[in-house]
Amino acid sequence: AQTVTQSQPEMSVQEAETVTLSCTYDTSESDYYLFWYKQPPSRQMILVIRQEAYKQQNATENRFSVNFQKAAKSFSLKISDSQLGDAAMYFCAYMWGAQKLVFGQGTRLTINP
Amino acid sequence: EAQVTQNPRYLITVTGKKLTVTCSQNMNHEYMSWYRQDPGLGLRQIYYSMNVEVTDKGDVPEGYKVSRKEKRNFPLILESPSPNQTSLYFCASSFGQAGETQYFGPGTRLLVL
Numbered sequence: 001a002q003t004v005t006q007s008q009p010e011m012s013v014q015e016a017e018t019v020t021l022s023c024t025y026d027t028s029e030s031d032y033y034l035f036w037y038k039q040p041p042s043r044q045m046i047l048v049i050r051q052e053a054y055k056q057q058n059a060t061e062n063r064f065s066v067n068f069q070k071a072a073k074s075f076s077l078k079i080s081d082s083q084l085g086d087a088a089m090y091f092c093a094y095m096w097g098a099q100k101l102v103f104g105q106g107t108r109l110t111i112n113p
Numbered sequence: 114e115a116q117v118t119q120n121p122r123y124l125i126t127v128t129g130k131k132l133t134v135t136c137s138q139n140m141n142h143e144y145m146s147w148y149r150q151d152p153g154l155g156l157r158q159i160y161y162s163m164n165v166e167v168t169d170k171g172d173v174p175e176g177y178k179v180s181r182k183e184k185r186n187f188p189l190i191l192e193s194p195s196p197n198q199t200s201l202y203f204c205a206s207s208f209g210q211a212g213e214t215q216y217f218g219p220g221t222r223l224l225v226l
Contacts, residue, residue: 004155033212045156045203045217052212091155098163098211099144103155 002027004094006104013082014112020067021077021107023092032096034068034075039089039106048090051075079109087111115140117218119204125224126194134189134221136204142216144209145187149173150201150220159202162187163209194225 003026013019025034036048051059051068058066063080079086092104117138126132136145146161148171158171162181176198178190187206191198201222205215 006155009153031211035214037217043201043220043222045205045220047214050212050214093156095212099146099161099207099209099213099215101146101158101215103148103157105153105155 002029002094002096002100002102004092004102004104006090006092006107008107009105010108010110012110012112013079015082015084017082018078018080019082019109021079021090021092021109023075023077023104025073025075025092025094027073027094027096029096032094034066035093035095035101036064036066036075036077037091037093037103038086039091040085040087045091049077082111084111084113115216117204117206117216119202119218119221121221122219123222125226127226128195129193131190131192132194132223133191134202134204134223136187136189136218137185138187138204138206138216139185140206140216141184142206142208143184144215145181145204145206146171146215147177147179147187147189148203148205149198150203156203159189194223196225199223199225 032053034051038046067076147159148156160179162168204218207215
């Protein structure tokens, strides 16, 4: 069965510094997609970044980038120049087939001013 | 504004009292899904629907029912709620293509006493 593991329940970082959130997944599929969602205190699920497994190039969105290592089944999220508004729960998610989405346990990120 | 709406946002009920959480989307999406979020477990899929009148079980369907009579609506029904269904519930939708991003509603916090 496909599983997603986020081994860091909590992380903290100083404002303006860089932080990396870890995610690993288990799959036998060759064609799949990976996502990072942000959940601020409002509880809204907000898409941060998306990666297609068949693309070698790591996805980036402004201060957010991923390190996708397909052979290692690893999909970490790097947040550069951390801001107070980045404080949230972050979920890694894996999708295969037609919309089957599996989430990790989440990592709570705290930004220290 | 394109969005997924859920009602109610907060609900306190008692064991055994039937309840319905509504979900509606205005994006003409074919795919809709329900998730529950519990601490340390991330989001888990309850039920999903690929189109009108087409629904199927997710990973944790026990104690829940759904229906999809109209494309825009996908209500979640708890016919006899129990305390272990206390959770944060999310509805999501998409056009249903492989790898497509799912858009989430604001969440419904349910407490079953």
